[in-house]
Amino acid sequence: MSEDYNDNKTIHAQSSETMGGGSAGVTPDMDYVRPAEIADQDLYHGHSFITKWIFCQDAKVIGVQYFLLATFTGVVGLILSWLMRLQLGFPGAAGFVTAEHYYQFVTMHGMIMVVYFLTALFLGGFGNYLIPLMVGARDMVFPYLNMVSFWSFFVAVAVLMASFFVPGGPTGAGWTLYPPQTILEGTPGSGAGILLMCLSLILFVAGFTMGGLNYLITVLQARTRGMTLMRMPLTVWGIFTATVLAMLAFPALLVGALMMSLDKVLGTSFFMPTILKAGEVLEYGGGSPILFQHLFWFFGHPEVYIVALPAFGIISDLISVHARKNIFGYRMMVWAIVGIGALSFFVWAHHMYVSGMNPWFGFFFATTTLIIAVPTAMKVYNWILTLWRGNIRMNTVMLWCLGFIVTFVNGGITGIFLGNVSVDVPLSDTYFVVAHFHMVMGIAPLMVIMGAVYHWFPLVAGRFLSEKLGKWHFWLTFLGAYSIYFPMHYLGFIGVPRRYYEMYDSPYVTSAVGMNEFISLAAFLVGAAQFILIYNIIKTLKTGKPAGKNPWKANSLEWLTPTVPPEHGNWGDRLPVVHRWPYDFSVPGAKDDYITQTTPPSEVSNTGVEKT
Amino acid sequence: MHPGIIFFLVILGSILFHIFTPWYWTDVASNWGGMDDTITLTFWIGGGVFVAVCLFMVYCVFKFSYKENRKAEYKPEDKKLEKILTWATTLGVVALLAPGLVIWNSYVNVPKNALEVDVMAWQWGWQYRLPGKDGKLGTTQVVNVNDNNPFGINLDDPYGKDDVMIQSDVLNLENNVPVKILLRSVDVLHNWYVPQFRAKMDAVPGIVTFYWFEPNKTGEFEVLCVEYCGVGHYAMRGGVIVQETQEYNKWLDQQELFSDLIAKQEKMETEKTKLVKK
Numbered sequence: 001m002s003e004d005y006n007d008n009k010t011i012h013a014q015s016s017e018t019m020g021g022g023s024a025g026v027t028p029d030m031d032y033v034r035p036a037e038i039a040d041q042d043l044y045h046g047h048s049f050i051t052k053w054i055f056c057q058d059a060k061v062i063g064v065q066y067f068l069l070a071t072f073t074g075v076v077g078l079i080l081s082w083l084m085r086l087q088l089g090f091p092g093a094a095g096f097v098t099a100e101h102y103y104q105f106v107t108m109h110g111m112i113m114v115v116y117f118l119t120a121l122f123l124g125g126f127g128n129y130l131i132p133l134m135v136g137a138r139d140m141v142f143p144y145l146n147m148v149s150f151w152s153f154f155v156a157v158a159v160l161m162a163s164f165f166v167p168g169g170p171t172g173a174g175w176t177l178y179p180p181q182t183i184l185e186g187t188p189g190s191g192a193g194i195l196l197m198c199l200s201l202i203l204f205v206a207g208f209t210m211g212g213l214n215y216l217i218t219v220l221q222a223r224t225r226g227m228t229l230m231r232m233p234l235t236v237w238g239i240f241t242a243t244v245l246a247m248l249a250f251p252a253l254l255v256g257a258l259m260m261s262l263d264k265v266l267g268t269s270f271f272m273p274t275i276l277k278a279g280e281v282l283e284y285g286g287g288s289p290i291l292f293q294h295l296f297w298f299f300g301h302p303e304v305y306i307v308a309l310p311a312f313g314i315i316s317d318l319i320s321v322h323a324r325k326n327i328f329g330y331r332m333m334v335w336a337i338v339g340i341g342a343l344s345f346f347v348w349a350h351h352m353y354v355s356g357m358n359p360w361f362g363f364f365f366a367t368t369t370l371i372i373a374v375p376t377a378m379k380v381y382n383w384i385l386t387l388w389r390g391n392i393r394m395n396t397v398m399l400w401c402l403g404f405i406v407t408f409v410n411g412g413i414t415g416i417f418l419g420n421v422s423v424d425v426p427l428s429d430t431y432f433v434v435a436h437f438h439m440v441m442g443i444a445p446l447m448v449i450m451g452a453v454y455h456w457f458p459l460v461a462g463r464f465l466s467e468k469l470g471k472w473h474f475w476l477t478f479l480g481a482y483s484i485y486f487p488m489h490y491l492g493f494i495g496v497p498r499r500y501y502e503m504y505d506s507p508y509v510t511s512a513v514g515m516n517e518f519i520s521l522a523a524f525l526v527g528a529a530q531f532i533l534i535y536n537i538i539k540t541l542k543t544g545k546p547a548g549k550n551p552w553k554a555n556s557l558e559w560l561t562p563t564v565p566p567e568h569g570n571w572g573d574r575l576p577v578v579h580r581w582p583y584d585f586s587v588p589g590a591k592d593d594y595i596t597q598t599t600p601p602s603e604v605s606n607t608g609v610e611k612t
Numbered sequence: 613m614h615p616g617i618i619f620f621l622v623i624l625g626s627i628l629f630h631i632f633t634p635w636y637w638t639d640v641a642s643n644w645g646g647m648d649d650t651i652t653l654t655f656w657i658g659g660g661v662f663v664a665v666c667l668f669m670v671y672c673v674f675k676f677s678y679k680e681n682r683k684a685e686y687k688p689e690d691k692k693l694e695k696i697l698t699w700a701t702t703l704g705v706v707a708l709l710a711p712g713l714v715i716w717n718s719y720v721n722v723p724k725n726a727l728e729v730d731v732m733a734w735q736w737g738w739q740y741r742l743p744g745k746d747g748k749l750g751t752t753q754v755v756n757v758n759d760n761n762p763f764g765i766n767l768d769d770p771y772g773k774d775d776v777m778i779q780s781d782v783l784n785l786e787n788n789v790p791v792k793i794l795l796r797s798v799d800v801l802h803n804w805y806v807p808q809f810r811a812k813m814d815a816v817p818g819i820v821t822f823y824w825f826e827p828n829k830t831g832e833f834e835v836l837c838v839e840y841c842g843v844g845h846y847a848m849r850g851g852v853i854v855q856e857t858q859e860y861n862k863w864l865d866q867q868e869l870f871s872d873l874i875a876k877q878e879k880m881e882t883e884k885t886k887l888v889k890k
Contacts, residue, residue, distance in 0.1 A: 187843065356795070384665060387672035391684040406666055426811075
């Protein structure tokens with residue numbers, strides 16, 4: 001490829017003089033974009049099936065691979081949640097769900113959904129597909145490493161799934177893996193299960209680091225000419241900041257998993273104090289179980305934002321495009337993303353108010369936690385202010401956006417309950433927590449993923465997904481999920497603890513039997529509704545309406561490739577040149593209600609563009 | 613049907629559910645009613661924001677639905693509005709945080725007259741120990757725990773001899789007397805929680821953790837373990853009976869002291885040796 005682009009610099013230097021516009025007010029240098037400083041990227045072009053689709057170095061294919069594998073793990077997580085709800089709603093109905101199995105399902109469901117589904121899907125899936133396209137690069141800067149990243153993820157998933165088939169089964173320690181119980185008998189899967197879990201996490205982190213370096217350096221170094229940081233779509237800002245968090249947070253998980261494995265295999269005592277088990281004192285001593293919790297949540301809380309920040313970014317772009325209006329307060333949005341990301345490293349112990357750590361920490365962590373509410377609230381205001389006086393297309397994508405706002409605000413508010421240390425005391429470890437994090441970290445990001453799928457599917461596959469099926473999918477998912485998690489908070493108020501296989505006949509929980517049945521039925525329905533999307537995708541690939549170029553009339557670069565779907569190398573002969581931010585919708589004086597990022601000022605010189 | 617109507621009904625339904633829910637907290641039976649009040653305050657402020665944001669969204673959806681000939685407003689930023697919203701939110705957050713921290717302050721400062729109770733957790737059950745006449749609990753060690761010393765009390769600690777050992781997983785407490793729960797565990801994490809008392813804290817092997825409360829309603833309550841502790845977690849229950857002073861003292865007098873246990877064992881030992889000698 002390098003031969004084709006040897007004269008790159010000259011091409012680029014010329015392209016800033018495309019000023020035949022001729023309208024009044026055009027000055028000779030108004031379209032000037034500084035020349036390129038580095039030569040174009042040299043890409044490896046695969047020719048065989050294997051190099052094109054399996055061991056592939058094209059970020060777009062890798063993105064789709066990540067997406068498909070993450071979705072597979074998500075379906076496994078979904079089926080596990082069905083089995084759990086079967087037991088909770090109708091205890092004993094499925095005889096094979098013993099207490100051991102129940103806890104294994106709880107654990108695997110949690111770990112799969114948080115790490116292997118959401119994280120992999122947002123960063124590996126959307127990150128890979130969108131970053132190079134949105135910043136105007138030909139590919140990620142290290143394509144080979146990017147390929148290895150996916151295959152590490154693949155092996156991590158394989159190891160994780162293998163733990164279902166080892167003696168003792170997968171770990172049933174809860175997704176937080178709190179020692180000492182994690183590696184002691186009395187917890188299901190405390191042998192091979194937990195070791196495979198640790199190994200899988202280590203592989204995941206290693207693979208993710210390779211991908212993460214790619215995302216960061218691509219955003220920092222490979223943006224096309226004119227694409228300043230403050231002209232990047234918020235999707236890129238969200239994924240970029242989330243990746244920075246991941247680079248800093250995942251090492252804590254990695255060492256935690258490593259130290260736990262050593263405690264298990266070599267009998268070290270990082271997390272193990274003196275323990276009396278079945279009348280015998282074990283050969284451990286002097287370790288601290290709380291140390292693991294600090295390591296886990298130093299990863300675990302940023303992890304929440306590793307999922308949330310890409311979701312914030314993507315939803316901002318979807319709302320803006322489909323409300324035909326610029327995102328309100330772009331600079332505020334960028335700084336909110338960066339600020340939330342930075343603050344997220346100072347709040348981890350709000351998961352540990354009643355863990356037995358020094359209770360005086362509570363003052364500090366409650367304060368930092370509630371400070372985060374301010375930039376987060378600003379983002380919410382800006383989303384709804386983007387709708388205000390917009391021209392809102394009520395299509396499937398917008399429905400997912402609206403569903404996101406409702407569920408995210410709901411889950412954010414309940415987060416204020418839990419972050420406010422003394423309010424957390426009665427609610428922690430109850431179903432209020434379960435309802436809270438599923439609403440804010442499960443359903444809200446899922447709404448974004450679905451919105452993003454309906455939005456970008458025409459780019460990836462060149463065809464529109466069926467709107468009719470999409471609306472069924474949305475309403476069943478949104479109404480179903482809301483009726484699962486909204487009432488569930490009230491179980492927490494009663495005091496129903498989480499991670500209970502069965503409630504017996506505690507006086508204050510018998511009243512919850514009916515609600516548990518209802519929640520289970522809703523969960524079965526919502527899970528089943530997801531297969532509408534799979535059907536929709538298969539049907540669309542065969543018979544869907546062709547989308548053509550830039551079907552949503554968006555501004556950002558990913559829609560402006562010479563071919564749809566974009567080919568390897570993305571941009572044909574010439575890299576695009578960027579002249580403005582991606583949110584010039586409905587600019588007064590402009591012919592259309594959108595001005596793409598590549599439109600030079602001279603072509604729209606009679607408009608009232610404010611922010612470029 | 614316009615989608616806005618369904619979103620509106622969801623918001624309306626949420627409010628109605630909250631007002632008419634039959635599922636709500638149990639009557640508080642300790643001094644931590646302030647936690648309930650903070651929850652109520654958070655419901656008003658947070659719930660207000662939730663409803664306001666969602667209704668504004670619904671309004672926008674109705675008012676600004678797509679029309680071919682309309683153009684959206686072009687206004688990238690509004691510094692003044694953003695500033696107002698930032699400060700209003702900050703104010704709301706402070707209003708919620710302040711009472712929360714005040715209550716936390718009393719949560720971590722235990723009253724001097726609180727009765728210390730040793731709650732020892734294991735997979736999967738609870739046992740309790742009260743200080744004797746000297747008002748102090750003897751120190752303990754996990755390695756000391758055996759059939760003759762179920763709490764692992766250090767035998768050379770003079771404070772331990774008169775400790776009251778309760779032979780049941782039900783603990784009796786005196787109404788209106790503050791209790792400092794000292795939690796420890798011999799194996800894994802546990803958490804001693806009575807929903808009606810609101811308070812909780814993990815029991816962590818290797819250290820002693822604490823929290824306090826003052827029961828203010830007599831009656832029987834169920835204890836739940838609320839920190840996952842392995843496969844028997846859900847079955848790890850216990851009980852608390854809160855009594856008036858007279859009944860409580862009657863119960864207390866019936867409990868065995870550690871010195872009684874030691875004496876009993878010594879007697880058994882001497883009888884055993886006598887038997888052997890014979």
